[in-house]
Structure formats: structure tokens, C-alpha cells
Amino acid sequence: MTRYLLLYRADPEAMAAMPEPTPEQAEQMNAAWNTWAQQVGSGLVDFGAPTAAVSEGADRSVGGYTLIEADSADAVEALLTGHPHRAMGGTIDVYELTPVPGM
Secondary structure, three states, X not given: OEEEEEEEEOOHHHHHHOOOOOHHHHHHHHHHHHHHHHHHHHHEEEEEEEOOOOOOOOOOOEEEEEEEEEOOHHXXXXXXXXXXXXXXXXXXXXXXXXXXXXX
């Protein structure tokens, strides 16, 4: 299995302008993320967390990450079908983690 890093991107200004979700909306969002995590199953290495850019020049559109394992990039794309971040209008960058020789 190959490991893949998923970076969640969204327009920072649009995200900042969004109103705080109601408790019901927050519960629905959490349920959607948990449903997606269950679909990934044992391939979910690290559910991840939201991120905030703190260094100069850091890309403020990156709002979170997840680390998964899958057989191929095509398998990753299949796992991203219906992903809650995409459903909210965000994009997901996928990076294959490559082994470091000798480590």
C-alpha cells in the first residue's frame, strides 16, 4: 500500500465570511466526515486536523490534511467521491508519499 497526503484547500476569504454553523449543521458536517472515514476504513492512517498558516508565504488556502493508504492514485480518487470537503465547494490536492532511500 502507498501512503497519500490529502491537503484540503478553500478560498480563505470565503471561509472567513461563512457564518458559524448551527449545532445541527455542525453535527451533520461531523457525521459526513465520519461516514467518509468509515468508507476509507483501515486505509485511514491519520484523520488529520484543520490547519492555519503561520509562516510568511504559507499558502492560506490549505485548511487541513488527512493521511491515507491506498493501492493507487485511482483508488484514492474513488475514495474522494462524495467527500464532504468537496461537497462544501473545496478542493483536495493529493500527494503520493515516496520513500526516502536508505531510511
